[in-house]
Amino acid sequence: MTLKIAWCVAALAATLAACGGGGSTTSNSNGTGVTPSNAANVQSVTVSEGITGAANMLMTTVTVCAPNTSQCQTIDNVQVDTGSDGLRILAAALPSSVALPVVPAANAPITGACAIFGTGFTWGAVRRADVKIAGEVAANIPIQVIADPSTPSAPAGCTQSAGPMQTQGALRANGILGIGLFVTDCGAACANNALPGWYYGCTAGGACASTSQPIAQQIANPVGAFSSDNNGAAIMLPAIPATGSATVNGSLVFGIGTQANNGLGAATPLATIASGAYVTSVLNGNTNARTFFDSGSNGIFFADASLPQCGSWFCPASTQTFGLSLSGGDGASTKATTFQVASSQVLFSTFNFAFNDLAGPIGNVVDLGLPFFYGRSVYTAIEGRATPLGPGPYYAY
The missing domain is CATH 2.40.70 (Cathepsin D, subunit A; domain 1)
Incomplete structure:
Protein backbone atom coordinates (compact mmCIF):
# COMPACT_ATOMS: atom_id res chain seq x y z
CA MET A 1 0.00 0.00 0.00
CA THR A 2 1.33 3.44 -0.83
CA LEU A 3 1.46 6.02 1.91
CA LYS A 4 -1.63 8.18 1.61
CA ILE A 5 -3.44 10.92 3.47
CA ALA A 6 -7.12 10.15 3.98
CA TRP A 7 -9.33 13.04 2.92
CA CYS A 8 -12.15 11.67 5.01
CA VAL A 9 -13.76 14.92 6.05
CA ALA A 10 -12.46 17.41 3.55
CA ALA A 11 -14.20 20.74 4.10
CA LEU A 12 -16.14 19.24 6.97
CA ALA A 13 -15.65 22.38 9.00
CA ALA A 14 -17.83 24.27 6.55
CA THR A 15 -21.32 23.69 7.87
CA LEU A 16 -24.68 25.01 6.78
CA ALA A 17 -23.54 28.43 7.92
CA ALA A 18 -20.72 28.53 5.39
CA CYS A 19 -22.34 31.02 3.04
CA GLY A 20 -24.80 32.84 5.20
CA GLY A 21 -27.25 29.99 5.57
CA GLY A 22 -27.56 28.39 8.95
CA GLY A 23 -28.75 25.47 10.94
CA SER A 24 -32.33 25.77 12.03
CA THR A 25 -34.30 24.62 15.02
CA THR A 26 -36.87 23.50 12.48
CA SER A 27 -36.28 21.88 9.12
CA ASN A 28 -38.23 20.70 6.14
CA SER A 29 -40.11 17.48 6.77
CA ASN A 30 -39.28 16.01 3.39
CA PHE A 226 -15.37 -9.88 8.73
CA SER A 227 -15.47 -13.67 8.49
CA SER A 228 -17.53 -13.36 5.29
CA ASP A 229 -18.68 -10.53 3.00
CA ASN A 230 -15.16 -9.19 3.50
CA ASN A 231 -14.04 -8.19 0.00
CA GLY A 232 -15.61 -4.73 -0.03
CA ALA A 233 -18.78 -2.77 0.49
CA ALA A 234 -21.35 -0.66 -1.32
CA ILE A 235 -23.12 2.53 -0.31
CA MET A 236 -26.58 2.69 -1.84
CA LEU A 237 -28.40 6.02 -1.61
CA PRO A 238 -31.57 7.18 -3.36
CA ALA A 239 -31.74 10.11 -5.75
CA ILE A 240 -32.77 13.39 -4.14
CA PRO A 241 -34.25 16.67 -5.45
CA ALA A 242 -32.00 19.44 -6.74
CA THR A 243 -32.90 21.57 -3.73
CA GLY A 244 -31.93 18.81 -1.32
CA SER A 245 -33.70 16.77 1.32
CA ALA A 246 -33.99 17.08 5.08
CA THR A 247 -33.23 13.40 5.59
CA VAL A 248 -31.98 10.58 3.41
CA ASN A 249 -32.00 6.91 4.36
CA GLY A 250 -29.88 4.38 2.52
CA SER A 251 -27.96 1.15 2.93
CA LEU A 252 -24.38 0.11 3.54
CA VAL A 253 -24.10 -3.37 2.04
CA PHE A 254 -21.13 -5.58 2.92
CA GLY A 255 -19.50 -7.87 0.39
CA ILE A 256 -19.27 -7.69 -3.39
CA GLY A 257 -20.79 -10.61 -5.26
CA THR A 258 -20.90 -12.74 -2.11
CA GLN A 259 -24.68 -12.80 -1.77
CA ALA A 260 -27.75 -12.19 -3.87
CA ASN A 261 -28.09 -8.64 -2.55
CA ASN A 262 -24.58 -7.36 -3.31
CA GLY A 263 -23.94 -8.11 -6.96
CA LEU A 264 -22.30 -5.44 -9.09
CA GLY A 265 -24.98 -5.44 -11.76
CA ALA A 266 -24.00 -3.00 -14.51
CA ALA A 267 -21.43 -1.17 -12.37
CA THR A 268 -18.13 -0.32 -14.06
CA PRO A 269 -14.97 -1.13 -12.08
CA LEU A 270 -12.32 1.58 -11.92
CA ALA A 271 -9.02 0.11 -10.75
CA THR A 272 -6.87 2.51 -8.78
CA ILE A 273 -3.45 3.69 -9.87
CA ALA A 274 -0.52 1.57 -8.65
CA SER A 275 -2.44 0.14 -5.69
CA GLY A 276 -3.16 3.63 -4.41
CA ALA A 277 -6.47 5.31 -3.73
CA TYR A 278 -6.75 7.33 -6.96
CA VAL A 279 -8.26 6.99 -10.40
CA THR A 280 -7.96 9.43 -13.32
CA SER A 281 -10.59 11.99 -14.24
CA VAL A 282 -11.09 14.42 -17.09
CA LEU A 283 -13.05 17.44 -15.87
CA ASN A 284 -13.25 20.83 -17.59
CA GLY A 285 -10.74 19.52 -20.10
CA ASN A 286 -8.20 18.91 -17.35
CA THR A 287 -6.83 15.45 -16.61
CA ASN A 288 -6.28 14.68 -12.94
CA ALA A 289 -4.71 11.41 -11.80
CA ARG A 290 -5.57 12.15 -8.16
CA THR A 291 -9.31 11.52 -8.20
CA PHE A 292 -11.11 9.55 -5.52
CA PHE A 293 -14.56 8.62 -4.17
CA ASP A 294 -15.01 9.91 -0.64
CA SER A 295 -18.29 9.56 1.23
CA GLY A 296 -16.65 11.39 4.13
CA SER A 297 -16.35 14.65 2.18
CA ASN A 298 -19.54 16.67 2.37
CA GLY A 299 -19.16 18.23 -1.08
CA ILE A 300 -17.66 17.59 -4.48
CA PHE A 301 -14.33 19.40 -4.54
CA PHE A 302 -12.34 20.41 -7.61
CA ALA A 303 -10.49 23.38 -9.06
CA ASP A 304 -12.48 25.85 -11.16
CA ALA A 305 -11.46 29.50 -11.08
CA SER A 306 -14.46 30.49 -13.21
CA LEU A 307 -17.03 29.62 -10.56
CA PRO A 308 -17.86 32.29 -7.96
CA GLN A 309 -17.23 31.34 -4.37
CA CYS A 310 -19.10 32.06 -1.16
CA GLY A 311 -16.82 31.12 1.70
CA SER A 312 -15.84 27.47 1.27
CA TRP A 313 -18.37 26.75 -1.46
CA PHE A 314 -19.18 27.51 -5.08
CA CYS A 315 -22.22 29.73 -5.61
CA PRO A 316 -22.90 30.15 -9.35
CA ALA A 317 -25.79 32.39 -10.37
CA SER A 318 -27.46 29.39 -12.00
CA THR A 319 -26.93 25.66 -11.66
CA GLN A 320 -24.04 24.40 -13.76
CA THR A 321 -23.67 20.93 -15.30
CA PHE A 322 -20.23 19.34 -15.60
CA GLY A 323 -19.18 16.39 -17.70
CA LEU A 324 -16.84 13.94 -15.99
CA SER A 325 -14.92 11.04 -17.48
CA LEU A 326 -13.32 8.53 -15.13
CA SER A 327 -10.78 5.87 -16.05
CA GLY A 328 -9.07 3.18 -14.05
CA GLY A 329 -5.35 2.90 -13.53
CA ASP A 330 -5.24 -0.30 -15.57
CA GLY A 331 -6.62 1.49 -18.63
CA ALA A 332 -9.25 -1.21 -19.03
CA SER A 333 -12.34 0.77 -18.12
CA THR A 334 -13.74 4.26 -18.58
CA LYS A 335 -17.03 5.74 -17.47
CA ALA A 336 -18.57 9.09 -18.34
CA THR A 337 -21.17 10.87 -16.26
CA THR A 338 -22.34 14.32 -15.26
CA PHE A 339 -22.90 16.19 -12.02
CA GLN A 340 -24.35 19.56 -11.15
CA VAL A 341 -23.18 22.46 -9.02
CA ALA A 342 -25.78 24.79 -7.53
CA SER A 343 -25.42 27.93 -5.47
CA SER A 344 -24.53 27.06 -1.91
CA GLN A 345 -26.46 30.12 -0.76
CA VAL A 346 -29.63 28.85 -2.41
CA LEU A 347 -29.12 25.33 -1.05
CA PHE A 348 -28.47 26.41 2.52
CA SER A 349 -31.53 28.67 2.49
CA THR A 350 -33.71 25.55 2.21
CA PHE A 351 -32.53 24.33 5.63
CA ASN A 352 -32.11 20.85 4.18
CA PHE A 353 -29.11 18.72 5.08
CA ALA A 354 -28.61 16.43 2.07
CA PHE A 355 -27.54 17.98 -1.24
CA ASN A 356 -26.43 16.34 -4.49
CA ASP A 357 -25.13 19.57 -6.05
CA LEU A 358 -23.01 21.11 -3.29
CA ALA A 359 -19.41 21.73 -4.34
CA GLY A 360 -16.36 23.76 -3.47
CA PRO A 361 -12.80 24.56 -4.53
CA ILE A 362 -9.73 22.47 -3.83
CA GLY A 363 -6.35 22.21 -5.49
CA ASN A 364 -4.50 19.24 -7.01
CA VAL A 365 -7.22 16.61 -6.56
CA VAL A 366 -10.78 15.81 -7.59
CA ASP A 367 -12.74 14.71 -4.53
CA LEU A 368 -16.01 13.00 -5.42
CA GLY A 369 -17.68 13.51 -2.07
CA LEU A 370 -21.07 12.44 -0.79
CA PRO A 371 -23.12 14.51 -3.30
CA PHE A 372 -21.81 12.18 -6.00
CA PHE A 373 -23.21 9.13 -4.17
CA TYR A 374 -26.89 10.13 -4.26
CA GLY A 375 -28.86 8.08 -6.77
CA ARG A 376 -26.00 5.61 -7.17
CA SER A 377 -24.59 2.41 -5.73
CA VAL A 378 -20.88 3.05 -5.16
CA TYR A 379 -18.62 0.07 -4.41
CA THR A 380 -15.19 -0.05 -2.77
CA ALA A 381 -13.30 -3.29 -3.41
CA ILE A 382 -10.55 -4.08 -0.92
CA GLU A 383 -6.98 -4.58 -2.11
CA GLY A 384 -6.12 -8.20 -2.86
CA ARG A 385 -9.63 -9.56 -2.26
CA ALA A 386 -11.30 -11.52 -5.04
CA THR A 387 -14.54 -10.18 -6.53
CA PRO A 388 -16.58 -11.13 -9.62
CA LEU A 389 -14.76 -8.37 -11.55
CA GLY A 390 -11.28 -9.22 -10.33
CA PRO A 391 -9.35 -8.31 -7.20
CA GLY A 392 -9.38 -4.92 -5.52
CA PRO A 393 -8.47 -2.20 -5.07
CA TYR A 394 -11.10 -0.58 -7.25
CA TYR A 395 -14.12 1.66 -7.12
CA ALA A 396 -17.24 0.82 -9.09
CA TYR A 397 -20.58 2.44 -9.80
Whole structure:
Protein backbone atom coordinates (compact mmCIF):
# COMPACT_ATOMS: atom_id res chain seq x y z
CA MET A 1 0.00 0.00 0.00
CA THR A 2 1.33 3.44 -0.83
CA LEU A 3 1.46 6.02 1.91
CA LYS A 4 -1.63 8.18 1.61
CA ILE A 5 -3.44 10.92 3.47
CA ALA A 6 -7.12 10.15 3.98
CA TRP A 7 -9.33 13.04 2.92
CA CYS A 8 -12.15 11.67 5.01
CA VAL A 9 -13.76 14.92 6.05
CA ALA A 10 -12.46 17.41 3.55
CA ALA A 11 -14.20 20.74 4.10
CA LEU A 12 -16.14 19.24 6.97
CA ALA A 13 -15.65 22.38 9.00
CA ALA A 14 -17.83 24.27 6.55
CA THR A 15 -21.32 23.69 7.87
CA LEU A 16 -24.68 25.01 6.78
CA ALA A 17 -23.54 28.43 7.92
CA ALA A 18 -20.72 28.53 5.39
CA CYS A 19 -22.34 31.02 3.04
CA GLY A 20 -24.80 32.84 5.20
CA GLY A 21 -27.25 29.99 5.57
CA GLY A 22 -27.56 28.39 8.95
CA GLY A 23 -28.75 25.47 10.94
CA SER A 24 -32.33 25.77 12.03
CA THR A 25 -34.30 24.62 15.02
CA THR A 26 -36.87 23.50 12.48
CA SER A 27 -36.28 21.88 9.12
CA ASN A 28 -38.23 20.70 6.14
CA SER A 29 -40.11 17.48 6.77
CA ASN A 30 -39.28 16.01 3.39
CA GLY A 31 -37.23 12.85 3.44
CA THR A 32 -35.97 10.33 0.92
CA GLY A 33 -35.09 6.73 1.52
CA VAL A 34 -34.72 3.15 0.41
CA THR A 35 -36.63 0.20 1.78
CA PRO A 36 -34.85 -1.06 4.93
CA SER A 37 -33.41 -4.56 4.83
CA ASN A 38 -33.07 -7.15 7.58
CA ALA A 39 -30.25 -8.97 5.81
CA ALA A 40 -27.24 -9.66 8.00
CA ASN A 41 -24.91 -7.83 5.60
CA VAL A 42 -26.98 -4.64 5.32
CA GLN A 43 -26.62 -1.67 7.67
CA SER A 44 -28.83 1.41 7.59
CA VAL A 45 -27.17 4.76 6.92
CA THR A 46 -28.69 8.22 7.27
CA VAL A 47 -28.04 11.82 6.29
CA SER A 48 -29.87 14.29 8.51
CA GLU A 49 -29.29 17.22 10.83
CA GLY A 50 -26.98 15.01 12.84
CA ILE A 51 -25.00 16.34 15.77
CA THR A 52 -24.09 19.81 14.51
CA GLY A 53 -26.29 20.49 11.49
CA ALA A 54 -23.47 20.03 8.98
CA ALA A 55 -24.50 19.17 5.44
CA ASN A 56 -24.02 15.75 3.86
CA MET A 57 -22.84 13.77 6.88
CA LEU A 58 -23.49 10.07 6.22
CA MET A 59 -23.99 8.40 9.59
CA THR A 60 -24.50 4.90 10.92
CA THR A 61 -24.44 2.94 14.18
CA VAL A 62 -21.60 0.70 15.34
CA THR A 63 -21.35 -1.61 18.36
CA VAL A 64 -17.95 -1.81 20.06
CA CYS A 65 -17.19 -4.59 22.56
CA ALA A 66 -14.23 -5.62 24.66
CA PRO A 67 -12.90 -8.65 22.75
CA ASN A 68 -14.75 -11.90 23.40
CA THR A 69 -16.99 -10.36 26.07
CA SER A 70 -20.50 -8.98 26.44
CA GLN A 71 -19.12 -5.60 27.53
CA CYS A 72 -20.44 -3.55 24.63
CA GLN A 73 -21.51 -0.06 23.68
CA THR A 74 -23.69 0.83 20.69
CA ILE A 75 -22.58 4.17 19.26
CA ASP A 76 -24.66 6.25 16.87
CA ASN A 77 -23.66 9.14 14.62
CA VAL A 78 -20.54 7.41 13.32
CA GLN A 79 -19.58 8.85 9.94
CA VAL A 80 -19.22 6.40 7.05
CA ASP A 81 -16.06 7.16 5.09
CA THR A 82 -14.82 5.52 1.90
CA GLY A 83 -11.76 7.79 1.98
CA SER A 84 -10.07 6.16 4.96
CA ASP A 85 -9.64 2.76 6.56
CA GLY A 86 -10.40 1.72 10.12
CA LEU A 87 -12.73 2.54 12.97
CA ARG A 88 -11.98 5.64 15.05
CA ILE A 89 -14.21 6.28 18.07
CA LEU A 90 -14.18 9.14 20.56
CA ALA A 91 -13.16 8.03 24.04
CA ALA A 92 -16.11 10.02 25.36
CA ALA A 93 -18.46 7.65 23.50
CA LEU A 94 -17.09 4.59 25.32
CA PRO A 95 -18.12 4.01 28.95
CA SER A 96 -15.54 2.75 31.42
CA SER A 97 -17.37 -0.59 31.51
CA VAL A 98 -16.13 -1.30 27.97
CA ALA A 99 -12.47 -1.90 28.78
CA LEU A 100 -10.57 -2.28 25.52
CA PRO A 101 -7.03 -3.69 25.78
CA VAL A 102 -4.20 -1.46 24.62
CA VAL A 103 -2.07 -2.47 21.66
CA PRO A 104 1.55 -1.94 22.77
CA ALA A 105 4.19 -0.50 20.49
CA ALA A 106 7.46 -2.28 19.80
CA ASN A 107 9.35 0.22 21.93
CA ALA A 108 6.74 1.44 24.41
CA PRO A 109 3.70 0.23 26.38
CA ILE A 110 1.18 2.30 24.40
CA THR A 111 0.69 2.75 20.66
CA GLY A 112 -0.50 6.23 19.80
CA ALA A 113 -2.12 6.70 16.41
CA CYS A 114 -2.47 9.84 14.34
CA ALA A 115 -4.86 10.22 11.41
CA ILE A 116 -4.59 13.35 9.29
CA PHE A 117 -7.70 14.32 7.37
CA GLY A 118 -8.61 17.21 5.11
CA THR A 119 -9.53 19.57 7.93
CA GLY A 120 -7.89 18.19 11.03
CA PHE A 121 -6.34 15.29 12.85
CA THR A 122 -7.41 12.62 15.31
CA TRP A 123 -5.01 11.36 17.97
CA GLY A 124 -5.43 8.56 20.47
CA ALA A 125 -4.52 5.07 21.55
CA VAL A 126 -4.72 1.90 19.50
CA ARG A 127 -6.90 -0.63 21.31
CA ARG A 128 -8.46 -3.95 20.37
CA ALA A 129 -12.21 -4.44 20.05
CA ASP A 130 -14.89 -6.63 18.59
CA VAL A 131 -16.74 -4.42 16.10
CA LYS A 132 -20.32 -5.36 15.23
CA ILE A 133 -22.18 -3.80 12.30
CA ALA A 134 -25.50 -5.25 11.12
CA GLY A 135 -25.00 -9.01 11.47
CA GLU A 136 -21.27 -8.89 10.76
CA VAL A 137 -18.47 -9.06 13.34
CA ALA A 138 -14.85 -7.96 13.04
CA ALA A 139 -13.29 -9.78 15.97
CA ASN A 140 -10.42 -8.46 18.05
CA ILE A 141 -9.27 -5.78 15.62
CA PRO A 142 -7.18 -2.68 16.35
CA ILE A 143 -9.20 0.55 16.42
CA GLN A 144 -8.30 4.11 17.33
CA VAL A 145 -9.78 5.57 20.51
CA ILE A 146 -9.67 9.31 19.89
CA ALA A 147 -8.62 11.49 22.84
CA ASP A 148 -7.83 8.39 24.87
CA PRO A 149 -6.68 9.58 28.31
CA SER A 150 -3.85 7.03 28.29
CA THR A 151 -2.04 8.88 25.50
CA PRO A 152 0.04 12.02 26.00
CA SER A 153 -0.53 15.16 23.95
CA ALA A 154 -0.35 14.70 20.20
CA PRO A 155 3.21 14.97 18.85
CA ALA A 156 4.26 17.70 16.44
CA GLY A 157 4.28 15.34 13.48
CA CYS A 158 0.54 14.94 13.95
CA THR A 159 -0.47 18.50 14.75
CA GLN A 160 1.37 20.56 12.15
CA SER A 161 -1.01 19.97 9.26
CA ALA A 162 -4.39 20.98 10.71
CA GLY A 163 -6.40 21.44 13.88
CA PRO A 164 -7.55 18.81 16.38
CA MET A 165 -10.76 16.83 15.95
CA GLN A 166 -10.73 15.40 19.45
CA THR A 167 -14.29 16.22 20.55
CA GLN A 168 -17.76 15.50 19.27
CA GLY A 169 -18.18 19.13 18.27
CA ALA A 170 -14.94 19.26 16.30
CA LEU A 171 -15.39 15.85 14.69
CA ARG A 172 -19.12 16.48 14.12
CA ALA A 173 -19.62 12.80 14.86
CA ASN A 174 -18.92 10.21 17.53
CA GLY A 175 -16.45 8.47 15.29
CA ILE A 176 -15.40 7.58 11.76
CA LEU A 177 -16.00 4.21 10.11
CA GLY A 178 -13.35 3.94 7.39
CA ILE A 179 -14.47 1.41 4.77
CA GLY A 180 -11.99 2.28 2.05
CA LEU A 181 -9.87 0.20 -0.30
CA PHE A 182 -7.35 -1.27 2.12
CA VAL A 183 -7.20 -3.80 4.94
CA THR A 184 -5.41 -1.41 7.29
CA ASP A 185 -4.87 2.32 7.40
CA CYS A 186 -1.19 2.41 6.41
CA GLY A 187 0.02 -1.05 5.42
CA ALA A 188 3.56 -1.91 4.39
CA ALA A 189 4.75 1.69 4.49
CA CYS A 190 4.26 1.83 8.27
CA ALA A 191 5.25 -1.78 8.82
CA ASN A 192 8.67 -1.08 7.34
CA ASN A 193 9.26 2.51 8.45
CA ALA A 194 8.70 4.84 11.40
CA LEU A 195 6.72 7.54 9.60
CA PRO A 196 5.80 10.84 11.27
CA GLY A 197 2.07 11.42 11.37
CA TRP A 198 1.11 7.75 11.73
CA TYR A 199 2.14 5.50 14.64
CA TYR A 200 3.99 6.39 17.84
CA GLY A 201 5.35 4.50 20.80
CA CYS A 202 4.26 6.36 23.93
CA THR A 203 5.18 6.08 27.59
CA ALA A 204 3.03 6.95 30.58
CA GLY A 205 5.48 9.75 31.31
CA GLY A 206 4.39 11.64 28.22
CA ALA A 207 7.05 10.85 25.62
CA CYS A 208 6.05 9.66 22.14
CA ALA A 209 8.33 8.71 19.25
CA SER A 210 7.49 7.61 15.72
CA THR A 211 7.56 3.87 15.36
CA SER A 212 6.99 1.23 12.73
CA GLN A 213 3.86 -0.82 13.25
CA PRO A 214 3.28 -4.44 12.16
CA ILE A 215 0.31 -4.79 9.85
CA ALA A 216 -1.48 -7.04 12.34
CA GLN A 217 -1.35 -4.21 14.88
CA GLN A 218 -2.40 -1.40 12.56
CA ILE A 219 -5.89 0.10 12.68
CA ALA A 220 -7.99 -2.29 10.62
CA ASN A 221 -10.79 -1.78 8.14
CA PRO A 222 -13.63 -3.71 9.84
CA VAL A 223 -15.01 -4.91 6.51
CA GLY A 224 -11.77 -6.68 5.68
CA ALA A 225 -11.86 -8.40 9.07
CA PHE A 226 -15.37 -9.88 8.73
CA SER A 227 -15.47 -13.67 8.49
CA SER A 228 -17.53 -13.36 5.29
CA ASP A 229 -18.68 -10.53 3.00
CA ASN A 230 -15.16 -9.19 3.50
CA ASN A 231 -14.04 -8.19 0.00
CA GLY A 232 -15.61 -4.73 -0.03
CA ALA A 233 -18.78 -2.77 0.49
CA ALA A 234 -21.35 -0.66 -1.32
CA ILE A 235 -23.12 2.53 -0.31
CA MET A 236 -26.58 2.69 -1.84
CA LEU A 237 -28.40 6.02 -1.61
CA PRO A 238 -31.57 7.18 -3.36
CA ALA A 239 -31.74 10.11 -5.75
CA ILE A 240 -32.77 13.39 -4.14
CA PRO A 241 -34.25 16.67 -5.45
CA ALA A 242 -32.00 19.44 -6.74
CA THR A 243 -32.90 21.57 -3.73
CA GLY A 244 -31.93 18.81 -1.32
CA SER A 245 -33.70 16.77 1.32
CA ALA A 246 -33.99 17.08 5.08
CA THR A 247 -33.23 13.40 5.59
CA VAL A 248 -31.98 10.58 3.41
CA ASN A 249 -32.00 6.91 4.36
CA GLY A 250 -29.88 4.38 2.52
CA SER A 251 -27.96 1.15 2.93
CA LEU A 252 -24.38 0.11 3.54
CA VAL A 253 -24.10 -3.37 2.04
CA PHE A 254 -21.13 -5.58 2.92
CA GLY A 255 -19.50 -7.87 0.39
CA ILE A 256 -19.27 -7.69 -3.39
CA GLY A 257 -20.79 -10.61 -5.26
CA THR A 258 -20.90 -12.74 -2.11
CA GLN A 259 -24.68 -12.80 -1.77
CA ALA A 260 -27.75 -12.19 -3.87
CA ASN A 261 -28.09 -8.64 -2.55
CA ASN A 262 -24.58 -7.36 -3.31
CA GLY A 263 -23.94 -8.11 -6.96
CA LEU A 264 -22.30 -5.44 -9.09
CA GLY A 265 -24.98 -5.44 -11.76
CA ALA A 266 -24.00 -3.00 -14.51
CA ALA A 267 -21.43 -1.17 -12.37
CA THR A 268 -18.13 -0.32 -14.06
CA PRO A 269 -14.97 -1.13 -12.08
CA LEU A 270 -12.32 1.58 -11.92
CA ALA A 271 -9.02 0.11 -10.75
CA THR A 272 -6.87 2.51 -8.78
CA ILE A 273 -3.45 3.69 -9.87
CA ALA A 274 -0.52 1.57 -8.65
CA SER A 275 -2.44 0.14 -5.69
CA GLY A 276 -3.16 3.63 -4.41
CA ALA A 277 -6.47 5.31 -3.73
CA TYR A 278 -6.75 7.33 -6.96
CA VAL A 279 -8.26 6.99 -10.40
CA THR A 280 -7.96 9.43 -13.32
CA SER A 281 -10.59 11.99 -14.24
CA VAL A 282 -11.09 14.42 -17.09
CA LEU A 283 -13.05 17.44 -15.87
CA ASN A 284 -13.25 20.83 -17.59
CA GLY A 285 -10.74 19.52 -20.10
CA ASN A 286 -8.20 18.91 -17.35
CA THR A 287 -6.83 15.45 -16.61
CA ASN A 288 -6.28 14.68 -12.94
CA ALA A 289 -4.71 11.41 -11.80
CA ARG A 290 -5.57 12.15 -8.16
CA THR A 291 -9.31 11.52 -8.20
CA PHE A 292 -11.11 9.55 -5.52
CA PHE A 293 -14.56 8.62 -4.17
CA ASP A 294 -15.01 9.91 -0.64
CA SER A 295 -18.29 9.56 1.23
CA GLY A 296 -16.65 11.39 4.13
CA SER A 297 -16.35 14.65 2.18
CA ASN A 298 -19.54 16.67 2.37
CA GLY A 299 -19.16 18.23 -1.08
CA ILE A 300 -17.66 17.59 -4.48
CA PHE A 301 -14.33 19.40 -4.54
CA PHE A 302 -12.34 20.41 -7.61
CA ALA A 303 -10.49 23.38 -9.06
CA ASP A 304 -12.48 25.85 -11.16
CA ALA A 305 -11.46 29.50 -11.08
CA SER A 306 -14.46 30.49 -13.21
CA LEU A 307 -17.03 29.62 -10.56
CA PRO A 308 -17.86 32.29 -7.96
CA GLN A 309 -17.23 31.34 -4.37
CA CYS A 310 -19.10 32.06 -1.16
CA GLY A 311 -16.82 31.12 1.70
CA SER A 312 -15.84 27.47 1.27
CA TRP A 313 -18.37 26.75 -1.46
CA PHE A 314 -19.18 27.51 -5.08
CA CYS A 315 -22.22 29.73 -5.61
CA PRO A 316 -22.90 30.15 -9.35
CA ALA A 317 -25.79 32.39 -10.37
CA SER A 318 -27.46 29.39 -12.00
CA THR A 319 -26.93 25.66 -11.66
CA GLN A 320 -24.04 24.40 -13.76
CA THR A 321 -23.67 20.93 -15.30
CA PHE A 322 -20.23 19.34 -15.60
CA GLY A 323 -19.18 16.39 -17.70
CA LEU A 324 -16.84 13.94 -15.99
CA SER A 325 -14.92 11.04 -17.48
CA LEU A 326 -13.32 8.53 -15.13
CA SER A 327 -10.78 5.87 -16.05
CA GLY A 328 -9.07 3.18 -14.05
CA GLY A 329 -5.35 2.90 -13.53
CA ASP A 330 -5.24 -0.30 -15.57
CA GLY A 331 -6.62 1.49 -18.63
CA ALA A 332 -9.25 -1.21 -19.03
CA SER A 333 -12.34 0.77 -18.12
CA THR A 334 -13.74 4.26 -18.58
CA LYS A 335 -17.03 5.74 -17.47
CA ALA A 336 -18.57 9.09 -18.34
CA THR A 337 -21.17 10.87 -16.26
CA THR A 338 -22.34 14.32 -15.26
CA PHE A 339 -22.90 16.19 -12.02
CA GLN A 340 -24.35 19.56 -11.15
CA VAL A 341 -23.18 22.46 -9.02
CA ALA A 342 -25.78 24.79 -7.53
CA SER A 343 -25.42 27.93 -5.47
CA SER A 344 -24.53 27.06 -1.91
CA GLN A 345 -26.46 30.12 -0.76
CA VAL A 346 -29.63 28.85 -2.41
CA LEU A 347 -29.12 25.33 -1.05
CA PHE A 348 -28.47 26.41 2.52
CA SER A 349 -31.53 28.67 2.49
CA THR A 350 -33.71 25.55 2.21
CA PHE A 351 -32.53 24.33 5.63
CA ASN A 352 -32.11 20.85 4.18
CA PHE A 353 -29.11 18.72 5.08
CA ALA A 354 -28.61 16.43 2.07
CA PHE A 355 -27.54 17.98 -1.24
CA ASN A 356 -26.43 16.34 -4.49
CA ASP A 357 -25.13 19.57 -6.05
CA LEU A 358 -23.01 21.11 -3.29
CA ALA A 359 -19.41 21.73 -4.34
CA GLY A 360 -16.36 23.76 -3.47
CA PRO A 361 -12.80 24.56 -4.53
CA ILE A 362 -9.73 22.47 -3.83
CA GLY A 363 -6.35 22.21 -5.49
CA ASN A 364 -4.50 19.24 -7.01
CA VAL A 365 -7.22 16.61 -6.56
CA VAL A 366 -10.78 15.81 -7.59
CA ASP A 367 -12.74 14.71 -4.53
CA LEU A 368 -16.01 13.00 -5.42
CA GLY A 369 -17.68 13.51 -2.07
CA LEU A 370 -21.07 12.44 -0.79
CA PRO A 371 -23.12 14.51 -3.30
CA PHE A 372 -21.81 12.18 -6.00
CA PHE A 373 -23.21 9.13 -4.17
CA TYR A 374 -26.89 10.13 -4.26
CA GLY A 375 -28.86 8.08 -6.77
CA ARG A 376 -26.00 5.61 -7.17
CA SER A 377 -24.59 2.41 -5.73
CA VAL A 378 -20.88 3.05 -5.16
CA TYR A 379 -18.62 0.07 -4.41
CA THR A 380 -15.19 -0.05 -2.77
CA ALA A 381 -13.30 -3.29 -3.41
CA ILE A 382 -10.55 -4.08 -0.92
CA GLU A 383 -6.98 -4.58 -2.11
CA GLY A 384 -6.12 -8.20 -2.86
CA ARG A 385 -9.63 -9.56 -2.26
CA ALA A 386 -11.30 -11.52 -5.04
CA THR A 387 -14.54 -10.18 -6.53
CA PRO A 388 -16.58 -11.13 -9.62
CA LEU A 389 -14.76 -8.37 -11.55
CA GLY A 390 -11.28 -9.22 -10.33
CA PRO A 391 -9.35 -8.31 -7.20
CA GLY A 392 -9.38 -4.92 -5.52
CA PRO A 393 -8.47 -2.20 -5.07
CA TYR A 394 -11.10 -0.58 -7.25
CA TYR A 395 -14.12 1.66 -7.12
CA ALA A 396 -17.24 0.82 -9.09
CA TYR A 397 -20.58 2.44 -9.80
